[in-house]
Amino acid sequence: MNSIMSKVSYLSGLVDGLDVDKNTKEGRILTEIVNVLKDMAVEISDISESQKIVQEYIDAIDEDLAELQEDFYDEDYEFYEDEDDNFVQIECTACGDSVYIDKDIIAKGEEITCPNCHKKIATKNYCCE
Ligand SMILES: [Zn+2]
Numbered sequence: 001m002n003s004i005m006s007k008v009s010y011l012s013g014l015v016d017g018l019d020v021d022k023n024t025k026e027g028r029i030l031t032e033i034v035n036v037l038k039d040m041a042v043e044i045s046d047i048s049e050s051q052k053i054v055q056e057y058i059d060a061i062d063e064d065l066a067e068l069q070e071d072f073y074d075e076d077y078e079f080y081e082d083e084d085d086n087f088v089q090i091e092c093t094a095c096g097d098s099v100y101i102d103k104d105i106i107a108k109g110e111e112i113t114c115p116n117c118h119k120k121i122a123t124k125n126y127c128c129e
Contacts, residue, residue: 008034008041094119 012034021027087100097116105112106123114121 005041005045008037012038090121090123092116092119092121094121 015030015034020030022031086103088103088106090099090101091097092099092114094114095117097114099112099114099116099121101112101123109124111120111122113119
């Protein structure tokens, strides 16, 4: 970008140094062309600067989004851990086998069937552990 600025400045200096007669048609056109080039160089420089700022802004948003995603997936993971917490390990009163049952079932005081000996297990005694 600076190279365009310096090239235009060099060209401008060259026109000045040549002592171009600005009262001639050619001289006026040449002077106007150099002026337009100067304006364009300034404009391009400004756009380049704001482009850098926008890029930095996008990078910052990108980083924030990555953090949010990390947090989201962490919470998701904890959610599944909570799911595990909803189960309670109890021992079958008949065969002594370990049975995992949902806390909701215990809270309702429902009976369950032991998957090992197929006898009914009362869950009332395990309520609200
Ligand atoms: Zn059993």
